[in-house]
Amino acid sequence: MMGAHHQTPYLEFPEDIEQFESSSYWVPLCAQVREACEAHGFFLLQYDKVVPKTLRRDMLSAMRSLFDLPDETKCRYQNPKPYRSYSGKCPVAPLHESFGIDDPHKLDAARDFTDLMWPEGNPGFCETLHSINSKILELNSLIMKMIFESFGMGGEFKSHFQDSSTVFRIMKYRVPPPPSINDQGDGSAIGLVAHTDKNDLTILYQNDVQGLEVVPRDGDDEWVKVRVPEDAFIVIVGDALKAWSNGRLHAVKHRVVMSGDRDRYSCGLFSIPKEGAMIRVPAKLVDTDHPLRYRPFKFDDYVTYFVSNRRDDALEVYAGV
Ligand SMILES: O=C(O)CCC(=O)C(=O)O
Numbered sequence: 001m002m003g004a005h006h007q008t009p010y011l012e013f014p015e016d017i018e019q020f021e022s023s024s025y026w027v028p029l030c031a032q033v034r035e036a037c038e039a040h041g042f043f044l045l046q047y048d049k050v051v052p053k054t055l056r057r058d059m060l061s062a063m064r065s066l067f068d069l070p071d072e073t074k075c076r077y078q079n080p081k082p083y084r085s086y087s088g089k090c091p092v093a094p095l096h097e098s099f100g101i102d103d104p105h106k107l108d109a110a111r112d113f114t115d116l117m118w119p120e121g122n123p124g125f126c127e128t129l130h131s132i133n134s135k136i137l138e139l140n141s142l143i144m145k146m147i148f149e150s151f152g153m154g155g156e157f158k159s160h161f162q163d164s165s166t167v168f169r170i171m172k173y174r175v176p177p178p179p180s181i182n183d184q185g186d187g188s189a190i191g192l193v194a195h196t197d198k199n200d201l202t203i204l205y206q207n208d209v210q211g212l213e214v215v216p217r218d219g220d221d222e223w224v225k226v227r228v229p230e231d232a233f234i235v236i237v238g239d240a241l242k243a244w245s246n247g248r249l250h251a252v253k254h255r256v257v258m259s260g261d262r263d264r265y266s267c268g269l270f271s272i273p274k275e276g277a278m279i280r281v282p283a284k285l286v287d288t289d290h291p292l293r294y295r296p297f298k299f300d301d302y303v304t305y306f307v308s309n310r311r312d313d314a315l316e317v318y319a320g321v
């Protein structure tokens with residue numbers, strides 16, 4: 001499979017429709033979203049209406065200025081919750097740096113983070129972070145709603161959504177230094193280790209440096225590259241949504257592999273069940289063809305379990321019946 005690319009579904013939502021949900025496009029597109037999430041566990045999306053391209057590009061340049069700050073400034077960002085604190089160049093992923101910010105669609109949260117990094121202030125960064133998270137959150141609710149609709153459960157979407165919060169992650173992957181300690185033999189190196197996302201849904205956006213790879217659901221357990229077109233979003237199903245759907249939706253295993261001579265930047269919104277929220281398979285998604293696969297569980301407890309065990313089959317072991 002060397003060099004081959006994954007045949008990733010590439011969806012496009014209509015740009016010019018005010019009433020998307022009452023249009024004739026709605027039902028077929030909900031079905032396409034579900035199909036992609038079932039067959040692959042992720043898809044690419046072209047849709048500029050909610051999150052303007054200019055805002056996404058502003059975010060990418062804001063990210064450069066953030067990562068260009070001195071290490072000691074970046075290290076000030078510490079948060080007891082997993083996947084938030086500044087993680088820089090750690091031994092398992094020495095090329096990777098990231099921040100995870102809780103709910104920056106709330107202006108105070110965006111401001112607190114900005115003030116910590118730039119005590120002298122950086123209103124431009126704060127505004128960009130705040131507005132991109134608000135916009136991607138709108139897109140996230142739209143896609144979650146489409147998933148619920150596709151199961152005939154549009155009515156239940158609201159109550160589920162009230163139970164979610166977000167982490168906005170900002171990531172940089174450096175060019176692998178030659179010779180690399182993680183050398184794969186072809187000048188490439190691991191940027192981010194293999195994992196499934198633990199949350200409900202992830203929506204990512206990246207610069208034009210490729211590196212995302214997946215293990216396809218219907219493949220031979222081999223890594224396949226994903227070519228992400230310029231300005232496309234990558235939408236990924238996480239373990240929590242997989243469990244909610246009684247295993248119908250797939251949480252795809254993915255990683256980042258770096259090669260070439262340019263740094264990769266990506267960012268995105270991770271929607272997460274709110275603190276204390278339970279994941280419960282709805283009765284409607286259990287029948288004789290789909291016997292119950294997951295017991296009800298508290299999402300936070302699952303993350304705690306994962307963080308201390310780090311096994312690929314964590315969801316099955318922790319919540320499988
Ligand atoms: O940078 C990327 O494209 C992937 C990031 C990712 O998978 C993650 O942070 O969970």
Ligand SMILES: [Fe+2]
Pocket residue numbers: 195196197254
């Ligand atoms: Fe991920």
